[in-house]
Amino acid sequence: LSAKGKTTYKTINPELNSENETVFYEAAAEEISQAVELAEEAFKTYGTIADVKKADFLDAIAEEIEALGEDLLTTYVQESGLPAGRANGERGRTTGQLRAFATMLREGSWIEAIINKTEGKPDIRRQQIPIGPVVVFGASNFPLAFSTAGGDTASALAAGCPVVVKSHPLHSGTSELVASAVIKAAKKTGMPNGVFSNLNSHGIEVGVSLVENPSIKAVGFTGSIKGGMALCKIAANRAIPIPVYAEMGSINPVLILPSALQTDAEKWAKNYAASIVAGTGQFCTNPGLILGIKSAWLDNFITILALETDKIDPTCMLHPNIKSQYESLKSEVLGQEGYTQQTTLEKVVKPNYALQNIITVDGETFLKNKTFHKEVFGPFSVVVKCDDIQQLNKIIFDLEGQLTGTVLNSDLQEFDNFKEVIENLKNKVGRLIYNNVPTGVEVCSGMTHGGPFPASSDSKFTSVGLTAVKRWVRPVTFQDWPDQLLPDGLKDKNPLNITRTVNDILTKN
Numbered sequence: 001l002s003a004k005g006k007t008t009y010k011t012i013n014p015e016l017n018s019e020n021e022t023v024f025y026e027a028a029a030e031e032i033s034q035a036v037e038l039a040e041e042a043f044k045t046y047g048t049i050a051d052v053k054k055a056d057f058l059d060a061i062a063e064e065i066e067a068l069g070e071d072l073l074t075t076y077v078q079e080s081g082l083p084a085g086r087a088n089g090e091r092g093r094t095t096g097q098l099r100a101f102a103t104m105l106r107e108g109s110w111i112e113a114i115i116n117k118t119e120g121k122p123d124i125r126r127q128q129i130p131i132g133p134v135v136v137f138g139a140s141n142f143p144l145a146f147s148t149a150g151g152d153t154a155s156a157l158a159a160g161c162p163v164v165v166k167s168h169p170l171h172s173g174t175s176e177l178v179a180s181a182v183i184k185a186a187k188k189t190g191m192p193n194g195v196f197s198n199l200n201s202h203g204i205e206v207g208v209s210l211v212e213n214p215s216i217k218a219v220g221f222t223g224s225i226k227g228g229m230a231l232c233k234i235a236a237n238r239a240i241p242i243p244v245y246a247e248m249g250s251i252n253p254v255l256i257l258p259s260a261l262q263t264d265a266e267k268w269a270k271n272y273a274a275s276i277v278a279g280t281g282q283f284c285t286n287p288g289l290i291l292g293i294k295s296a297w298l299d300n301f302i303t304i305l306a307l308e309t310d311k312i313d314p315t316c317m318l319h320p321n322i323k324s325q326y327e328s329l330k331s332e333v334l335g336q337e338g339y340t341q342q343t344t345l346e347k348v349v350k351p352n353y354a355l356q357n358i359i360t361v362d363g364e365t366f367l368k369n370k371t372f373h374k375e376v377f378g379p380f381s382v383v384v385k386c387d388d389i390q391q392l393n394k395i396i397f398d399l400e401g402q403l404t405g406t407v408l409n410s411d412l413q414e415f416d417n418f419k420e421v422i423e424n425l426k427n428k429v430g431r432l433i434y435n436n437v438p439t440g441v442e443v444c445s446g447m448t449h450g451g452p453f454p455a456s457s458d459s460k461f462t463s464v465g466l467t468a469v470k471r472w473v474r475p476v477t478f479q480d481w482p483d484q485l486l487p488d489g490l491k492d493k494n495p496l497n498i499t500r501t502v503n504d505i506l507t508k509n
């Protein structure tokens with residue numbers, strides 16, 4: 001679908017601080033309706049086609065994305081200011097995700113077939129089915145892997161849900177190229193028209209109208225708390241409310257325990273300097289909060305961390321607006337009393353580049369002033385010097401929900417002293433990491449990329465990894481249904497040869 005609304009706009013090359021050439025058209029109202037109507041029509045067939053056919057479609061999307069070659073990488077770099085190496089890596093992650101979902105579909109057990117057949121009782125059989133057409137909002141900070149054919153789209157298509165993408169205005173060219181690859185793949189593999197649409201917009205109207213549309217059954221979003229919450233409210237106020245799976249803010253606390261400070265201060269300082277600055281700090285898993293207990297060892301770690309962070313050359317942010325938001329969020333924090341500046345503020349940076357910044361506060365100040373808890377999207381981190389374990393525990397207990405929580409340690413016996421702290425941390429996060437950095441999210445079936453609010457709007461789900469498919473399905477139970485009318489996954493003879501739960505036993509029968 002090519003958008004031909006009245007409003008036009010251009011993307012920006014943040015590196016050059018100038019507009020890119022291509023003119024994009026915001027989707028007109030009739031195009032929004034058409035995309036949704038086609039998606040609804042497509043659902044009638046796509047919702048029930050064989051998993052192996054959906055798998056072929058996902059594999060074909062990956063191939064077509066690769067076939068875009070250098071054009072895609074060049075456009076990505078021009079629209080995001082991110083380096084070519086990152087573009088290449090993210091393309092691999094995106095095609096890898098699509099192929100992983102294809103493999104999951106071919107294996108087939110993801111439908112969670114459960115069969116209860118007992119003499120004298122009703123025959124009860126349950127499996128997951130797709131919920132219908134969904135809307136995916138492309139994320140600014142991952143123009144490929146969390147955008148047009150990213151994890152939300154791949155998982156929804158795997159589930160059997162047609163997808164309407166509201167592309168992110170920061171990388172509309174990248175989105176259109178990827179959309180062309182998806183549409184080519186759909187045609188090649190015989191998918192119904194409307195299984196996928198990409199709509200451009202440069203304001204909130206297109207997104208609002210999509211979420212309000214009664215034919216849309218769920219929404220996937222990655223972005224700001226403000227944007228995510230606005231969509232949650234719109235969805236909740238519909239005559240028939242729908243779920244919004246929004247991944248929003250997180251500062252990803254890192255506990256550096258005394259043993260790690262004593263044995264590995266330099267290693268962790270170097271690793272964390274690199275992690276804070278990676279991707280110009282524009283990762284949702286950026287370590288924005290580091291917590292330790294006051295000691296000369298902690299001071300030593302902070303000194304090295306600041307030195308190592310200062311050594312790294314600043315890099316470009318995604319867009320002038322993201323840069324100005326970084327500056328204003330940072331100013332809000334730096335306008336507070338009671339912190340100590342650790343990194344240098346003296347460096348001159350190019351327009352749209354972000355100077356990394358690390359500050360320290362003591363535990364009491366952090367507990368009293370919630371401004372220090374705020375996500376500053378960019379290369380910014382707060383190190384908190386706690387008085388003791390009790391204060392550290394209180395800080396963790398008071399924190400908002402997070403995507404990740406990390407523990408650095410070099411003596412397992414030390415855990416006895418921190419049992420309650422770690423338990424509290426577990427209750428706040430979607431992923432607990434031991435002796436590593438939080439940046440870098442593996443795409444695999446065990447991954448949880450989500451967490452208690454505001455990390456995500458529903459902590460029961462993940463937006464990365466194979467179980468992301470669960471956001472787009474619902475269970476249906478067939479009672480006493482004739483075998484030949486059951487879906488293949490529930491038939492007596494198990495023609496799909498999938499693992500099922502039969503009379504509460506996991507089996508391939």
Ligand code: NAP
Nearest residue numbers: 140201202203204207208223224227230248249284325377
């Ligand atoms: P955003 O402002 O939340 O926007 C994301 C998408 O949602 C865009 O397509 C936007 O549309 C749409 N949107 C926003 N508010 C909306 C509303 N009220 N109704 C309907 N649609 C709405 O995020 P962003 O543009 O990516 O970046 C802005 C800030 O978000 C960043 O500076 C950062 O603080 C935060 N962010 C956080 C993460 C994270 O992982 N934690 C990731 C990305 C961004 P339009 O742009 O067309 O208006």
